[in-house]
Each structure stands twice: as structure tokens, then as C-alpha cells.
Amino acid sequence: xxxxxxxxxxxxxxxxxxxxxxxxxxxxxxxxxxxxxxxxxxxxxxxxxxxxxxxxxxxxxxxxxxxxxxxxxxxxxxxxxxxxxxxxxxxxxxxxxxxxxxxxxxxxxxxxxxxxxxxxxxxxxxxxxxxxxxxxxxxxxxxxxxxxxxxxxxxxxxxxxxxxxxxxxxxxxxxxxxxxxxxxxxxxxxxxxxxxxxxxxxxxxxxxxxxxxxxxxxxxxxxxxxxxxxxxxxxxxxxxxxxxxxxxxxxxxxxxxxxxxxxxxxxxxxxxxxxxxxxxxxxxxxxxxxxxxxxxxxxxxxxxxxxxxxxxxxxxxxxxxxxxxxxxxxxxxxxxxxxxxxxxxxxxxxxxxxxxxxxxxxxxxxxxxxxxxxxxxxxxxxxxxxxxxxxxxxxxxxxxxxxxxxxxxxxxxxxxxxxxxxxxxxxxxxxxxxxxxxxxxxxxxxxxxxxxxxxxxxxxxxxxxxxxxxxxxxxxxx
Amino acid sequence: xxxxxxxxxxxxxxxxxxxxxxxxxxxxxxxxxxxxxxxxxxxxxxxxxxxxxxxxxxxxxxxxxxxxxxxxxxxxxxxxxxxxxxxxxxxxxxxxxxxxxxxxxxxxxxxxxxxxxxxxxxxxxxxxxxxxxxxxxxxxxxxxxxxxxxxxxxxxxxxxxxxxxxxxxxxxxxxxxxxxxxxxxxxxxxxxxxxxxxxxxxxxxxxxxxxxxxxxxxxxxxxxxxxxxxxxxxxxxxxxxxx
Numbered sequence: 001x002x003x004x005x006x007x008x009x010x011x012x013x014x015x016x017x018x019x020x021x022x023x024x025x026x027x028x029x030x031x032x033x034x035x036x037x038x039x040x041x042x043x044x045x046x047x048x049x050x051x052x053x054x055x056x057x058x059x060x061x062x063x064x065x066x067x068x069x070x071x072x073x074x075x076x077x078x079x080x081x082x083x084x085x086x087x088x089x090x091x092x093x094x095x096x097x098x099x100x101x102x103x104x105x106x107x108x109x110x111x112x113x114x115x116x117x118x119x120x121x122x123x124x125x126x127x128x129x130x131x132x133x134x135x136x137x138x139x140x141x142x143x144x145x146x147x148x149x150x151x152x153x154x155x156x157x158x159x160x161x162x163x164x165x166x167x168x169x170x171x172x173x174x175x176x177x178x179x180x181x182x183x184x185x186x187x188x189x190x191x192x193x194x195x196x197x198x199x200x201x202x203x204x205x206x207x208x209x210x211x212x213x214x215x216x217x218x219x220x221x222x223x224x225x226x227x228x229x230x231x232x233x234x235x236x237x238x239x240x241x242x243x244x245x246x247x248x249x250x251x252x253x254x255x256x257x258x259x260x261x262x263x264x265x266x267x268x269x270x271x272x273x274x275x276x277x278x279x280x281x282x283x284x285x286x287x288x289x290x291x292x293x294x295x296x297x298x299x300x301x302x303x304x305x306x307x308x309x310x311x312x313x314x315x316x317x318x319x320x321x322x323x324x325x326x327x328x329x330x331x332x333x334x335x336x337x338x339x340x341x342x343x344x345x346x347x348x349x350x351x352x353x354x355x356x357x358x359x360x361x362x363x364x365x366x367x368x369x370x371x372x373x374x375x376x377x378x379x380x381x382x383x384x385x386x387x388x389x390x391x392x393x394x395x396x397x398x399x400x401x402x403x404x405x406x407x408x409x410x411x412x413x414x415x416x417x418x419x420x421x422x423x424x425x426x427x428x429x430x431x432x433x434x435x436x437x438x439x440x441x442x443x444x445x446x447x448x449x450x451x452x453x454x455x456x457x458x459x460x461x462x463x464x465x466x467x468x469x470x471x472x473x474x475x476x477x478x
Numbered sequence: 479x480x481x482x483x484x485x486x487x488x489x490x491x492x493x494x495x496x497x498x499x500x501x502x503x504x505x506x507x508x509x510x511x512x513x514x515x516x517x518x519x520x521x522x523x524x525x526x527x528x529x530x531x532x533x534x535x536x537x538x539x540x541x542x543x544x545x546x547x548x549x550x551x552x553x554x555x556x557x558x559x560x561x562x563x564x565x566x567x568x569x570x571x572x573x574x575x576x577x578x579x580x581x582x583x584x585x586x587x588x589x590x591x592x593x594x595x596x597x598x599x600x601x602x603x604x605x606x607x608x609x610x611x612x613x614x615x616x617x618x619x620x621x622x623x624x625x626x627x628x629x630x631x632x633x634x635x636x637x638x639x640x641x642x643x644x645x646x647x648x649x650x651x652x653x654x655x656x657x658x659x660x661x662x663x664x665x666x667x668x669x670x671x672x673x674x675x676x677x678x679x680x681x682x683x684x685x686x687x688x689x690x691x692x693x694x695x696x697x698x699x700x701x702x703x704x705x706x707x708x709x710x711x712x713x714x715x716x717x718x719x720x721x
Contacts, residue, residue: 254559258531261558262487265580269493272583276500293496300489 032095324363381411511535572619669710
């Protein structure tokens with residue numbers, strides 16, 4: 001079995017390896033989704049930026065002339081560049097590592113642009129914080145680094161060179177930059193933790209999934225291998241049974257052939273004798289009837305032919321496992337009927353089956369056959385004893401009680417080793433005999449869902465006990 | 479001629495005995511090997527014809543017991559089994575022949591008649607080989623003699639004691655197929671066994687065509703030679719009785 005069924009886990013991909021693969025797969029999916037989200041956001045921001053520049057910026061801090069201000073061009077062209085590059089990259093290769101860094105930078109530059117377009121309104125500064133939060137969707141803290149650098153650089157440089165553009169006033173306090181930087185760093189710290197936590201959770205989840213997957217893979221493989229092994233076993237068993245059956249058939253043929261040859265040889269000799277007695281010119285004038293041997297041999301031929309028929313009938317009984325045709329059949333007359341077909345050999349047979357016994361349901365022909373076989377065996381075992389007899393008894397059958405039928409002889413009995421084998425086909429202790437009689441009995445008894453048991457005591461006799469289940473009488477119960 | 483017929487099958491015993499009596503044999507019957515051995519020790523018989531499969535002492539055991547007392551005594555066995563180990567042993571030990579059941583009465587009669595004549599197997603061969611073949615047969619308790627030269631062989635055949643001829647197809651002096659034909663002409667009831675060398679397919683075919691009973695290929699073992707002789711003796715000899 002070991003050779004066939006290897007259930008050790010070594011054959012399977014290790015869980016850690018599978019978990020890593022799953023983790024990478026999930027992470028990529030996270031990146032891809034974030035990429036797409038940002039691509040859409042970029043497009044929306046661009047439209048928003050253009051609208052904003054058209055509606056707000058002309059009045060914000062230079063709003064004396066309503067005209068297409070340079071800010072509108074800035075929004076259209078700069079915004080277009082800021083959004084166009086990441087969108088193009090995401091469309092070309094969603095999930096790619098470079099995307100998120102480009103997106104981080106773009107997003108921060110968008111913040112700068114929006115801040116500039118609104119003239120440093122505090123609301124647009126929130127854009128920075130929201131963008132950082134969005135970037136943390138990548139669950140990759142490294143993305144926050146370029147974003148932070150960009151936002152810091154922007155604030156620092158523009159704060160120095162063009163403070164209006166950042167803070168909306170010409171002379172901001174010196175700590176303005178530090179205030180902004182503090183808040184950005186604070187958010188960064190929170191987001192880095194969030195990213196690390198998110199990644200760790202994802203890893204834990206994928207590890208669990210990998211375990212489950214591998215376990216179920218082992219299970220499935222095990223089940224498949226078991227099924228294969230079972231199938232192979234069934235096949236080999238079938239083949240062995242066929243071989244055994246063929247061997248049994250061969251043995252049966254040899255045994256039956258041998259049994260038939262002896263009566264055939266005798267018949268042939270007898271026929272030859274009668275023929276010669278009739279045709280040989282030496283016996284001209286002497287009628288064949290004057291030779292007592294002629295009549296004797298005719299008788300002998302009939303007897304031997306009957307014996308041959310019996311052997312063939314046994315064989316057919318054995319070969320034909322007919323399903324019993326169950327009919328109500330009283331036992332006393334059945335035993336009586338069996339007795340009429342058994343040749344007398346000087347052994348008394350007593351039918352002690354009560355005539356008023358409840359009537360079981362059984363196959364009359366088959367059951368008579370097994371009674372004949374069992375009674376005949378008993379008679380042969382007892383023959384030669386001065387008080388040789390076979391008794392047939394039956395009891396039970398009322399209500400739920402099974403019928404118990406006993407065939408008891410006071411013959412030679414059987415030793416244990418014989419008793420163990422008597423129901424096997426071809427097993428025989430007789431010099432003449434095919435070893436089929438009790439095998440037929442066994443088959444018939446089991447076809448009736450009944451049981452048979454043999455008890456024996458050497459020198460004292462044997463008894464065969466058939467127990468016919470109460471259900472067998474159901475059809476007959478009135 | 480007194481025959482002791484042994485079989486546990488009463489029907490066969492009765493009918494075969496009756497037939498043999500019609501043929502003029504004096505038949506005594508026994509239903510067991512032990513009974514037969516008792517009779518053998520107390521009365522005179524010329525031949526024992528016994529079944530092999532019997533309860534108690536079987537036919538082969540009976541044959542051995544008889545051989546132990548009278549090494550030359552002819553015993554014929556009968557069996558309903560085509561081939562069994564016991565048959566092989568019996569043949570190797572020199573039982574005259576084994577007859578398969580059921581058989582024709584005339585077949586038994588011809589086997590009995592031949593056996594009662596205490597026939598001899600004539601081995602025709604180059605000097606040394608022939609001697610060893612004769613020894614092989616003797617070793618198995620089969621009467622055998624050695625013939626050299628066509629004239630001596632034919633003289634023996636004419637003598638009437640020979641029932642089987644074993645002819646080596648590689649004879650140097652005489653042409654073997656010729657000799658086979660001449661023996662057959664002299665006595666058609668003689669069974670001829672040809673022994674072929676290594677490259678004699680054509681000669682073998684010629685021999686088979688001229689009615690050789692069996693061809694053996696060299697090297698011939700004692701077992702196969704003795705078995706061939708027993709088979710030749712068991713063959714139906716309608717021609718022999720018709721003579």
C-alpha cells in the first residue's frame with residue numbers, strides 16, 4: 001500500500017512558497033486597482049483644474065480683468081501633462097512599479113497646481129493630505145517618500161520665491177512651512193504604519209489561504225490516489241476470482257469426466273458382451289435369454305446410465321444457480337416425496353416432521369433436492385451399522401420463530417478437518433462422488449436466505465441443521 | 479491363460495470379466511488391491527490387469543508389490559485419468575502398458591494376448607548405441623534385445639517374439655526407411671519407433687509416411703523410450719487380432 005499511496009506533504013509545493021506567490025499576486029492586484037483609481041482621479045482632477053481655473057482663479061488674486069487668464073492655460077497644459085503621463089503609463093502597464101512613483105509625484109504636483117490655482121486657499125491644502133491618504137492605498141510606504149519630498153520641495157521653493165502662490169499672502173510667517181511640513185510628516189507616519197499593517201494583514205491572509213489550498217490539494221490527491229488504488233484492487237480481485245473460477249471449472253471438468261468414465265466403461269463392456277452373445281456364431285442356437293448374464297448386464301447398463309445421469313444432474317444443479325421460486329410448501333409431505341426418489345440401501349429413514357407444522361414458503365424442487373442430498377449422505381454414512389437410521393425432524397415456524405430442520409444420522413461421523421470442508425465444491429470423502437452434493441445444498445440454502453450448520457461426533461453420527469428464517473413463511477401466513 | 483482382474487468398480491469388473499471369458503481367458507476378479515495381492519500369492523496367474531485408482535492399495539502399488547515378488551511378471555494397468563503422475567511412474571518402472579478407460583474389449587484382448595507372449599523390444603542400431611538403448615529398457619524391466627544388420631533383424635521379426643521395434647534412422651549399413659518398410663511387410667502388427675538424429679527432418683517424414691508409430695528425437699532418455707514402448711503397446715491393435 002505504501003508504494004501506491006504516498007500522502008507525505010513533501011511532494012507538494014511548500015506552504016511558504018505558495019503563500020509568497022499568493023501574496024505577490026494579491027499585492028499586484030492592489031497596485032493595479034490603485035493605478036486605475038489614480039488614472040481616473042487624474043482625469044477628474046484635470047477637468048476639475050480646468051473648470052477651477054476658468055471659474056475661480058481670475059478673481060482670486062489678480063481678478064481685475066475677466067479674461068482668459070494664463071492660469072487657464074496652465075491648468076490645461078500643465079494639468080494635461082501631470083495627468084497625461086500617469087494615465088498613459090497605467091494604460092500601458094497597470095500595476096507596474098514605476099507607475100505609483102510617477103503617480104505619487106504627479107499627484108503632489110497636482111496639489112501644488114490646485115493650490116496655486118486657488119491662490120493658496122486652505123481647502124486646496126487638504127488636497128495634499130487626501131492625496132497622501134490615497135497613495136497609501138498602494139500599501140507601499142515607499143510611495144510616500146517621493147510624494148513627501150515633492151510636497152516639501154514645492155512648499156519650500158515656492159514659499160521662498162512665490163509665497164502668494166502657496167499661502168495666498170505675500171509675506172507668510174517664517175514657520176508656515178514648518179507647520180505644513182509637520183502635518184505632512186505626521187500623516188506620513190500614520191500612513192506608513194497603515195501601509196505596513198495592511199501588507200502584514202494581506203500576508204497573513206494569503207498564508208492562511210495557501211495552507212488551506214495545500215491541505216485541500218493533499219486531500220484531493222489522497223482521495224484520487226485512494227480511488228485509483230481501490231480500482232486497481234477491484235480489478236486484480238476480479239481477475240483473481242476469474243482465474244479461480246476457471247481453475248475450479250477445470251477441476252470440476254476433470255472430476256466429472258473421471259466419474260463419468262467408469263460407468264461409461266462398464267456400459268460399454270456390458271453392451272459388448274450382449275452384442276457378442278447375440279451375434280457370435282459360437283452361440284448359434286443358444287438363445288441370449290438362456291444366459292443369465294445378458295439380463296443381468298441389461299440391468300447393469302440401466303443402473304450405470306442412471307448413475308451417469310445423476311452425476312450430470314449434480315453438475316447442472318451446481319452450475320445453475322437458479323433463483324428460488326418461493327411458494328408455500330408443507331414440509332412433512334416434502335420429506336415424504338424426497339424419500340420416494342432415494343434408493344433403499346438398508347437404512348431406515350424416519351420422517352418425524354409434524355404434519356401440522358406451519359407452512360414455510362420455499363422452492364419446492366430445490367428444497368426437495370437438498371433434502372435428498374442430505375438424507376442420502378446420512379444413509380451412506382450410517383449404512384453397515386445394524387441399527388442404521390436417518391431421522392428428519394422439524395420445528396418452529398410459528399410467528400417469528402424460524403423453521404429448524406434437522407437431518408440426523410447415527411453413522412460414522414466426521415473428524416473436524418473433514419467437517420470444515422464439507423460444503424466446498426469438489427471436496428469429497430467418497431471414492432465415487434463429484435464433491436458437489438453438499439455444495440449444491442449450500443447454494444440452495446443460501447438462495448433461500450437460510451443457514452445450514454453441520455455437527456458431528458466421530459463414531460456416533462452427524463446432524464445437519466437448516467434454519468429457515470420466519471420471513472420465508474410470510475407469504476404463507478394467513 | 480489365467481488373468482487376475484482388479485477394479486473397485488463392481489460393474490466394470492463383472493462386465494469385463496464376462497467379455498474376457500468369452501474370449502477364452504480364465505478370469506479371477508478382485509475388488510481391491512489387497513485382495514488381489516492375497517490371491518496372487520495363493521494361486522497361479524499369467525497376467526494381472528488392474529485399475530489404478532482404488533481405495534486402499536492402488537494399482538501402481540499393487541504392481542510394485544507384484545514386481546517385488548516376480549520381476550518379470552506382466553502387469554497391465556487401466557485408468558480413467560488421461561495422464562497422472564502415477565501412470566508415468568508405473569511406466570518408468572516397467573508396467574507392460576496402461577490402457578485408458580473406457581476401452582474397446584477387443585483392445586484389451588489384444589493387449590493381453592501380446593503381453594502373455596512375453597514379447598521383446600528389438601532395438602536396431604549401430605553397435606554401441608543399441609546396447610545402451612537395450613540397457614535403458616532392461617533397467618525399466620522391459621524385455622529388449624539388440625539387432626544388427628538387416629538379415630538378423632528380419633530373422634528376429636519372423637521369430638514372432640518381437641512386438642515393438644526401435645529403429646535408429648542414422649543406420650550406416652542399411653537404409654533405415656528401407657528396413658522399416660521391410661519389417662512392416664514381414665509383420666504389420668509390430669509397432670515401430672524411429673529415433674531421429676539432429677538433422678533428419680526429411681528422413682523423419684519418410685519414416686512417418688511409412689507408418690512409424692512414433693518418432694523420438696536424440697538424445698533419448700530412458701523415461702521417454704520406455705514411455706514410447708508402453709504407448710505403442712497400448713495402441714489399438716485391430717490389425718493384430720484380425721490376423
